[in-house]
Amino acid sequence: MTVRAWQRQFLTSVSALSVEVGMPPSILRVFAWMIVCEPVEQSAEQLRDALALSAGSVSAATTMLVRAGMVERARRPGERRLYYRVRDDAWEQVLRQRIEATSHLRSIADTVLARAPGDQHRLRDMRSFYASMEKVLRAGVRKP
Amino acid sequence: MTVRAWQRQFLTSVSALSVEVGMPPSILRVFAWMIVCEPVEQSAEQLRDALALSAGSVSAATTMLVRAGMVERARRPGERRLYYRVRDDAWEQVLRQRIEATSHLRSIADTVLARAPGDQHRLRDMRSFYASMEKVLRAGVRKP
DNA sequence: CGTAACTTTCGGAGATTCCTGAAAGTTCAG
DNA sequence: CTGAACTTTCAGGAATCTCCGAAAGTTACG
Numbered sequence: 124m125t126v127r128a129w130q131r132q133f134l135t136s137v138s139a140l141s142v143e144v145g146m147p148p149s150i151l152r153v154f155a156w157m158i159v160c161e162p163v164e165q166s167a168e169q170l171r172d173a174l175a176l177s178a179g180s181v182s183a184a185t186t187m188l189v190r191a192g193m194v195e196r197a198r199r200p201g202e203r204r205l206y207y208r209v210r211d212d213a214w215e216q217v218l219r220q221r222i223e224a225t226s227h228l229r230s231i232a233d234t235v236l237a238r239a240p241g242d243q244h245r246l247r248d249m250r251s252f253y254a255s256m257e258k259v260l261r262a263g264v265r266k267p
Numbered sequence: 268m269t270v271r272a273w274q275r276q277f278l279t280s281v282s283a284l285s286v287e288v289g290m291p292p293s294i295l296r297v298f299a300w301m302i303v304c305e306p307v308e309q310s311a312e313q314l315r316d317a318l319a320l321s322a323g324s325v326s327a328a329t330t331m332l333v334r335a336g337m338v339e340r341a342r343r344p345g346e347r348r349l350y351y352r353v354r355d356d357a358w359e360q361v362l363r364q365r366i367e368a369t370s371h372l373r374s375i376a377d378t379v380l381a382r383a384p385g386d387q388h389r390l391r392d393m394r395s396f397y398a399s400m401e402k403v404l405r406a407g408v409r410k411p
Numbered sequence: 412c413g414t415a416a417c418t419t420t421c422g423g424a425g426a427t428t429c430c431t432g433a434a435a436g437t438t439c440a441g
Numbered sequence: 442c443t444g445a446a447c448t449t450t451c452a453g454g455a456a457t458c459t460c461c462g463a464a465a466g467t468t469a470c471g
Contacts, residue, residue, distance in 0.1 A: 129382040136375045143368065145289040147429060158389045159379070167448070177431045182449055203439055203446050209389050214396035224287065231280045235303070238273040245302045245353050252358035259407040263399065291459060311418070321461045326419050347416050347469060 126173055130159045134174075149176055153184040154193060157209050164197060164206040192216035222260045229253035270317055274303045278318075293320055297328040298337060301353050308341060308350040336360035366404045373397035 126134075137155035141148040152174050157165065160173065170181045185207055188194035193213040197206040210216070232250035236243060270278075281299035285292040296318050301309065304317065314325045329351055332338035337357040341350040354360070376394035380387060 129379055132382070133375070133379045136379070140372075143289055145287050149430070158393060159383070159387075163389070178448075179432070179450080180430060183430090186449085201440085203437090203448090205448075214392060217396070218400075228284075231277070235273055235277045235280070238276070239303070243303075245307070248358060249302060252361070255407065256362075259403055263403045293460070322418075323420080323462070324460055327460090330419085345469080347418090347467090349418075 130156070133159050149174075149180045150184040150187055152176075153181065154188055154209075157188075157194060157207065164208045166204045166206055168204075170207070191220070218260065218263065222257060225253050225257045225260060229257055274300070277303050293318075293324050294328045294331055296320075297325065298332055298353075301332075301338060301351065308352045310348045310350055312348070314351070335364075362404065362407065366401060369397050369401045369404060373401055 134152055134155050138148045138152045141151050144151065153170055153176075156170065156174055160169075165173075167178065167181045167185065170176065170185070171178055174181075176184075185194065185196075188207075189196060193210060193216055194207050195210045197208060199206065229250055232246055232253065236246050236250060239246065278296055278299050282292045282295045285295050288295065297314060297320075300314065300318055304313075309317075311322065311325045311329065314320065314329070315322055318325075320328075329338065329340075332351075333340060337354060337360055338351050339354045341352060343350065373394055376390055376397060380390050380394060383390065
């Protein structure tokens, strides 16, 4: 399996974001590869070869991506190998997680506001930011 | 300057997010403190005392927060000290940066799509996710 | 200017993270 | 049930990150 130039470019562009996304490069690389690989389904060994990762890293990455709902496993009858592919609703999962994270921030602000005396102008700003963000994102779920 | 229980709770809740936000705990703690501190304006020394940080860490944190547009410096005439306070438009800056990041992801997808042959169903999904995200966020800027 | 008050820079220690490679665990064909 | 193929777990090491503290740099008053 040879990695083409445009695929390599995609891999590096995406894994460069590992720090801002807060994910290990190897996991980002695996997911990026699964977006551009051919064929769509890849075995752990294919991932290992294409990305020059150890078997352990591939296992950790696939486990994590499956748990996050971005990737799904597929077994083929009469084969020991597992295959992985991007889920159709992968991006909905991403959105869901963002909503969750936003909601969490808002609830932190809520909780502390309930305990804090006085004006708390700055805290209220924070809460209304995340509240409106949350609303906007949830509205984005229902396809317009 | 004594840190109250509700303030401490806020500090820990926020700094617990350092890994998912992708920011050092100390910077997050400084920003969190600036949201709940009294008085609103704090000198570097006050930050140092309240958060038990070294002068160097406080300096790094304030520099970073000022550069990110979340915090502003204030000088007082006839005083050597610098004071810091949360900017009124701090959260607009956060939103702006999110839009930027989203737009960047979309443009990565765009660029690679232009170079990739064939169907690229998965890449197009990614692009349209970030494109619609971008649109939604930009709409969120104009206050409803 | 000189000095005192305050802030920033910078080298390095300590902690954490990420990845590898080997060993153990699973799964399926025979 | 046995053995081979494949996957997961885990300890360890390298690289990175984060923070501290001392020294250098700034700023404002006398």
